[in-house]
Amino acid sequence: MAAVKRIPRERGGWWHAYVCPAHGVELDHGDVLGGVFPKDGARCPRGCRVDTPAVRGAWTVLSHQAWARRLRVLAECGEDTEAVSGLVEYTSLYAELASRHHDDAQPWMLRGRLFHQALTDAIWAVNVGHAAWTLGARGTAGLAAVLPLLDELERAALDAREVLVARGDLASNYTTWLTAAGIATGRAAAAVRGVPWDGAKQWLEGPHGLYAHLRACVADDGWEWEGSTYYHGFVLRAVLLALRGTDPSALPGDVAARLCGMVDVLAAIATDGGVLPALHDGPYLRDPLSLEWLELCALARQFAPAPRMDAVAARARADLAGADDGLDRLLDGWFTGPPLPERSAPAPVTVFGDAGYAVVRAAGVHAVLDFGPHGGSHGHRDKLSLYLYGVTAPWQPDPGQVPYAHDEFRDLYASTAVHPSFRVDGAEQAECAGALLNADDTSATAEVTTAYEGVRAVRRVEAGTCHLVDVLTVTGERGALGRVSAQLRPGVALDLQVQASGPVRTTWYGDELLHGWHAASTPVRPFCRPGPGPADDPQQQRTRVDFTARDTTRVVFASVYQSGSAGPAVTDVRLTEEGLVVVSLADGSRRVHRTEA
Secondary structure, three states: OOOOOOOOOOOOOOHHHOEOOOOOOEOOOOOHHHOOOOOOOEEOOOOOEEOOHHHHHHHHHHHHHHHHHHHHHHHHHOOHHHHHHHHHHHHHHHHHHOOOOOOOOOOOOOEOOOOOEHHHHHHHHHHHHHHHHHHHHOOOOOHHHHHHHHHHHHHHHHHHHHHHHHOOOOOOHHHHHHHHHHHHHHHHHHHHHOOOOOOHHHHHHOOOOHHHHHHHHEOOOOOEOOOOHHHHHHHHHHHHHHOOOOOHHHOOHHHHHHHHHHHHHHHHHOOOOOOOOOOOOOOOOOHHHHHHHHHHHHHHHHHOOOOHHHHHHHHHHHHHOOOOOOHHHHOOOOOOOOOOOOOOOOOOEEEEOOOOEEEEEEOOEEEEEEOOOOOHHHOOOOOOEEEEEOOOOOOEOOOOOOOOOOHHHHHHHOOHHHOOOEEEOOOOOOOOOOEEEEEOOOEEEEEEOOOOOOEEEEEEEEEOOOOEEEEEEEEEOOOOOOEEEEEEOOOOOEEEEOOOOOOEEEEEOOOOOEEEEEEEOOOOEEEEEEEEOOOOOOOOEEEEEEEEEEOOOEEEEEEEEEEOOOOOOEEEEEEOOOOEEEEEEOOOOEEEEEOOO
C-alpha cells in the first residue's frame, strides 16, 4: 500500500534542533511527506529515539520544506491538479497558523511566522512561489485561491527585510533569501493575475534590493563575506533563483561580475572529483545539501558555465545514491537569454585575498590554506589550517559543523583542537585574521600574529614536481614558547611510523593513498590519540596526531606529501640547518625547497 502523504498541520520550529543530544548526529528524517512525527521518536543512527518539543518542531520544519519542494517538482512535471491542491491547502493553513510572529522563537532570532526564523519562512516561500509561478505562467486553473498566500508571503518578506536593514544587516544571508522570497511570490502573483510584475524597484534595483545586497555581501575576490563554503553556495543559489526570467547579459555589469566570481570560487576550491571543502560552518555531508548543490549547478550552468562545476554536480549525485527527486533536471530555460561566456579554469595556485584562502594543486594533492578573517558567527578558530584532498579522498578535510542547536559539539567543531592548524600550550586560538605574505605560480605563504599573544606563525605551501611541501614556522617573539603543536586531523584512516633515523612517516587511506614525511628543526614528540572525525558523525573516530616541541623560541615543522599515484616516489626528506627542505626521489634526483617566503 502506498504511503499516505499529508501536509503537517503544525507550525515548524528550528531545524538545527534535529540532532541527537547524546551523539551530536542529525536524526533520521523518516517519512517527511507523511506529515506525522515518527511514532516512537526520531531515530538516531546510533540507536537512540528522541522525542522532545524542539525535535518535533525541527522535524516539522523538514516536513514543510519537503512539501514545498515537492509542490515545485509537481508543477515542473505538469502534475497541475496535485500541485494546485497543495498550494490551496497551504493558503488556508498559513492563514490559520501564521497570522502573527512565532511566539516560541528564541530572542536572538529574526522571528518568522510559520517557523521560528524568518529565514526558514523565506526558504519555504521561495519553493512555494516558484511552484505557483510555474503554474501561473502556463495559465493553470484554480490558482486565484492561492493569491492571498502569495501576497502575504511577499509582505512578510518585505517586513523582515526592513528589520534587517534597520539594524545594518543588508549583507546578511537572510537578506538574500528574503529578497528571493519576495521576488518569487510577487512574480508568481503577477503571473496568476496575468499582469506585468511591478516589483523591480522594490526587490532588484532599490537601495535595499538584490543588486545593492550583492554589492554589500560579496567581496572583490568573489567570496560571500562569511568565508563559508555552505553560506557562499546558500547565497548564490538564492540569487540565481531570484533572477529567474532575466537575461544574464542585461544585469548591471558589476552585479554580473560578482555572480561570475562566486561561481569561480566554487570551481577553484572544488577538487577534480567535485568535492567541495566544507570551509567553516556548514554540513560536512548531508543529503539535503547535495540536493542544493545539484540545483545550484543546474542554475549556474545556465548563467555562467564553469566546466569544473559539472564534477561538483556529479559528486553530489553520487553522494545521494539515487535519492534525488530530479528537480535539477527540470530547470532548463531558467533565464531568458543565453549564458554569459564560459569561465576559465582556475590556476594551479589560486589565492582569495579577501576571504583568506589559498588553493595549491600538486600532482594529485589538492591543498587549501586558511589564513583569512574569522568569518563572523560562522567562523572557526583555525588560522593557518591546511586541508588536504585527493580527487575524491578527504585526507585532511575541514570537518564541517553539526546542527547548531547542539552547543557542545558546535563549539568543538569550531575549535582549534579539531582543525589541522597549530596550538600553543594546548590553548585555543583567538578569533583573528592572518595575512598573505607571498604567492606565486607554485606556492602561497601566510602568517598570523594574533592567534596567541607574542607568537608569530608562518605557513608556506608549495607544489613540487610530484609532491606538496608544507612548512609551518612558529616563533616566540618575546622569548621561549611552552608547548607548540602542529596538528594532523585526518578524515580517513591513518598509520604513523616513527623511524630510528629520518622523518616520521604517515600513510593516509581512502579512495586514494597519500604518503607523508614529517621532520622538524628541534626534537618533537609525535602523539597519536583517537578523536572525532568529520561532523556528519562525531562518534566516528579518527587518529589525531600532534607533533609537539617544548621550550623553544622557534620551531619549524616540515611535511612533504605525495599522492600514491604520483612519481617518481619520494624516498627521503631532510630539513637542513640552513632552513631548506631537501626531498630525495627514487630516480636519484633531489628537490630543494625554502622554508620562508
